Amino acid sequence: MRFVRKKLVQLIVVMLCVTFFSFLLLELLPGDTATTLCAGAGGTECIEQKTEEFHLNDPMPVRYVRWLGGVVTGDFGSSARNAQPVSEALQQRMPVTIELLLYSQFLALIIAVPVGIIAAQRAGGLFDRGSTGVLFLFLAIPNFMLALVLILIFPVKLKLLNAVGYTPFTENPLKSLGSLLLPAITLAAAEMATYMRLLRTDLIATMQEDYITMAKAKGMSPRHILLRHAFKPSSFSLITVIGLNFGRLIGGTLLVEVIFSINGLGKYTVDGILGRDYIPVQGAILVIALGYVLVNFAVDMIYAALDPRIRHARSLV
Amino acid sequence: MTATEADTNLSVGQRATLLEVVDLSTTFRTERGMVHAVDGVTFTLDRGRTLGIVGESGSGKTVLSRSIMGLLSGKNVIRTGSVKYEGTEIIGYSAKQMSNVWGAEMSMVFQDPMTSLNPVMKIGKQITESLRRHLGVDKDEADKTAIALLKSVGIPAPEQRLGEYPHQLSGGMRQRVTISIALACGPKILFADEPTTALDVTVQAQILDLLDEQQRERHMAMILVTHDLGVVRTRADEIIVMYGGKVVEQAPTSTLFASMKMPYTEALLRSIPRLDMPSHTRLDAIPGRPPNLISPPAGCNFAARCRYVQPRCLEERPPLVAAADPGHFYRCFFPVGTPEGDAALQANISAGTAVAAPATRSSTTSEES
Numbered sequence: 028m029r030f031v032r033k034k035l036v037q038l039i040v041v042m043l044c045v046t047f048f049s050f051l052l053l054e055l056l057p058g059d060t061a062t063t064l065c066a067g068a069g070g071t072e073c074i075e076q077k078t079e080e081f082h083l084n085d086p087m088p089v090r091y092v093r094w095l096g097g098v099v100t101g102d103f104g105s106s107a108r109n110a111q112p113v114s115e116a117l118q119q120r121m122p123v124t125i126e127l128l129l130y131s132q133f134l135a136l137i138i139a140v141p142v143g144i145i146a147a148q149r150a151g152g153l154f155d156r157g158s159t160g161v162l163f164l165f166l167a168i169p170n171f172m173l174a175l176v177l178i179l180i181f182p183v184k185l186k187l188l189n190a191v192g193y194t195p196f197t198e199n200p201l202k203s204l205g206s207l208l209l210p211a212i213t214l215a216a217a218e219m220a221t222y223m224r225l226l227r228t229d230l231i232a233t234m235q236e237d238y239i240t241m242a243k244a245k246g247m248s249p250r251h252i253l254l255r256h257a258f259k260p261s262s263f264s265l266i267t268v269i270g271l272n273f274g275r276l277i278g279g280t281l282l283v284e285v286i287f288s289i290n291g292l293g294k295y296t297v298d299g300i301l302g303r304d305y306i307p308v309q310g311a312i313l314v315i316a317l318g319y320v321l322v323n324f325a326v327d328m329i330y331a332a333l334d335p336r337i338r339h340a341r342s343l344v
Numbered sequence: 345m346t347a348t349e350a351d352t353n354l355s356v357g358q359r360a361t362l363l364e365v366v367d368l369s370t371t372f373r374t375e376r377g378m379v380h381a382v383d384g385v386t387f388t389l390d391r392g393r394t395l396g397i398v399g400e401s402g403s404g405k406t407v408l409s410r411s412i413m414g415l416l417s418g419k420n421v422i423r424t425g426s427v428k429y430e431g432t433e434i435i436g437y438s439a440k441q442m443s444n445v446w447g448a449e450m451s452m453v454f455q456d457p458m459t460s461l462n463p464v465m466k467i468g469k470q471i472t473e474s475l476r477r478h479l480g481v482d483k484d485e486a487d488k489t490a491i492a493l494l495k496s497v498g499i500p501a502p503e504q505r506l507g508e509y510p511h512q513l514s515g516g517m518r519q520r521v522t523i524s525i526a527l528a529c530g531p532k533i534l535f536a537d538e539p540t541t542a543l544d545v546t547v548q549a550q551i552l553d554l555l556d557e558q559q560r561e562r563h564m565a566m567i568l569v570t571h572d573l574g575v576v577r578t579r580a581d582e583i584i585v586m587y588g589g590k591v592v593e594q595a596p597t598s599t600l601f602a603s604m605k606m607p608y609t610e611a612l613l614r615s616i617p618r619l620d621m622p623s624h625t626r627l628d629a630i631p632g633r634p635p636n637l638i639s640p641p642a643g644c645n646f647a648a649r650c651r652y653v654q655p656r657c658l659e660e661r662p663p664l665v666a667a668a669d670p671g672h673f674y675r676c677f678f679p680v681g682t683p684e685g686d687a688a689l690q691a692n693i694s695a696g697t698a699v700a701a702p703a704t705r706s707s708t709t710s711e712e713s
């Protein structure tokens with residue numbers, strides 16, 4: 028219980044810091060909401076009216092507190108450009124980004140884990156060096172290039188899959204996964220090499236442990252030793268990095284969302300910034316930061332689930 | 345079963361050779377060169393008997409026992425010689441063939457119970473997995489056997505322990521668990537590799553007694569590795585003293601203590617840890633360091649640290665020779681308790697070059713080469 032309370036306090040502090048600093052940063056951008064909205068039309072009258080409407084003359088802390096007050100009561104504000112409530116927009120876009128993220132990490136792991144395990148069994152061998160080479164090649168290809176190549180191959184040449192667009196998962200799961208396959212591959216490509224190498228290195232280290240020799244001296248099969256004895260204690264670095272990546276990618280899906288015209292969180296944030304439409308940006312940042320904290324919390328829980336020593340140490344505090 | 349009963353069984357026709365090791369050598373290919381960790385070891389072990397392997401840190405005891413069991417794998421390990429188990433050559437067995445021997449026929453208790461149990465696997469699972477593998481029993485039966493095993497090695501509340509993890513137990517309790525794991529499938533040989541080195545002095549005797557008791561009850565052979573001659577004195581039937589990967593003296597226990605020939609054995613005996621020493625005091629009580637295994641000295645390995653050393657020892661490598669008593673072998677030109685040996689020691693003492701006895705060792709550590 029103490030653990031949960033500590034995490035909750037941490038969560039609130041992180042959220043306050045992140046949203047305050049993002050407010051500050053947006054404030055420092057050249058140009059403001061009113062001028063951007065009235066560009067081309069209106070003139071000074073329009074600007075004055077918009078400034079009045081969105082309280083743009085209030086000092087920054089006052090506006091921050093007003094926004095925060097709204098958030099606390101469940102009101103995330105609305106877009107200044109099209110008056111769409113931020114909460115509605117987030118509801119539409121969050122599932123897209125979350126699906127894309129989970130999907131890409133799943134793809135990365137489904138390649139990296141078996142390859143890492145096989146490579147660790149014959150460290151320095153042909154498979155080890157070959158697979159490392161291939162995966163690092165994928166790591167080295169820039170995201171946008173891979174995306175374009177994939178679009179050229181599948182939708183354009185082979186007439187397979189759509190280059191753009193998204194089918195919601197709730198509507199048709201299979202079609203949805205199909206619509207996100209290329210963006211997910213694009214995101215996964217860069218992570219596979221890291222995941223595979225992390226797992227491989229930790230497995231090799233674990234295989235040197237006494238308890239592995241002990242398992243062997245009991246007559247357990249190499250396969251059993253690798254999967255039942257070595258895998259769990261070797262997965263900690265991998266889980267840590269996946270956790271960090273989730274945080275990074277929640278904001279980082281942007282490029283892929285733009286290339287594949289997917290209306291996710293990343294695209295929403297960028298549109299907001301370009302339009303100097305700060306309330307939606309604040310909402311998105313709030314959600315991203317929340318996701319980041321939650322993922323880290325989940326990583327902590329997974330550690331505890333994997334390692335009884337962590338579990339017990341925690342129940343003592 | 346009592347000790348006498350076991351002894352009677354032994355004499356009733358079971359006195360067969362269980363393990364026969366001939367000229368076993370183990371070399372590691374490393375970047376710095378070939379490490380000759382074990383060099384030409386020969387012995388036989390009968391059913392129910394105990395062989396003590398003694399030597400200071402780095403003398404190759406662990407490598408020897410793992411090499412006999414075939415646990416050293418990898419391209420950099422070179423193993424030559426012969427290991428016959430129940431008359432069958434097992435050098436050259438594949439890992440797959442060995443996995444039927446491991447646990448079921450031979451098993452091992454490791455040096456450090458803090459690292460030899462899987463920290464993220466329940467104790468029960470660690471015991472039952474080999475039961476299920478070798479005996480093919482179902483989960484319930486394996487659990488029952490595990491509980492009986494834990495009880496027999498003196499672990500209180502065994503039912504509850506099955507669901508616990510290693511870190512929840514003390515060092516002594518963990519070593520009891522590893523012993524129960526090693527015993528689980530009723531092996532005929534138990535390798536105990538310094539089973540008490542990592543434990544508190546008070547627990548050490550308990551664990552050794554437990555091993556004794558289990559060995560007697562199960563009529564199992566044991567290879568007891570230790571750096572403490574005192575430990576094997578009362579427990580082993582035969583003792584091998586190792587130095588720098590080589591056997592330097594080998595004899596039935598009573599013969600060894602009655603007429604030891606090797607100056608190294610004598611030095612070991614002098615340096616048996618006493619109760620007034622801290623519990624982890626190792627056998628660097630003999631002045632100097634063990635020899636380099638990559639490029640061993642030209643003469644006797646022990647010459648640089650020997651109280652009996654003569655010019656001949658530095659130039660010529662002494663072979664393993666038989667002493668008067670049957671089964672007694674040693675590797676020395678100036679053996680302890682012989683006229684040559686006495687003369688050599690006297691000469692060194694009068695010349696003031698003898699490496700001092702352990703009592704005054706601190707002043708002579710500069711003797712090492």
Ligand SMILES: Nc1ncnc2c1ncn2[C@@H]1O[C@H](COP(=O)(O)OP(=O)(O)OP(=O)(O)O)[C@@H](O)[C@H]1O
Nearest residue numbers: 372374379381400401402403404405406407408637
């Ligand atoms: N895999 C290996 N590669 C290279 N050298 C090794 C390897 N394993 C052991 N050695 C070397 O072999 C020698 C004997 O080591 P071993 O562990 O058998 O000693 P020991 O008698 O068991 O000592 P201790 O009492 O400290 O356990 C040491 O010098 C060690 O460095």
Ligand SMILES: [Mg+2]
Nearest residue numbers: 405406455538
């Ligand atoms: Mg050892």
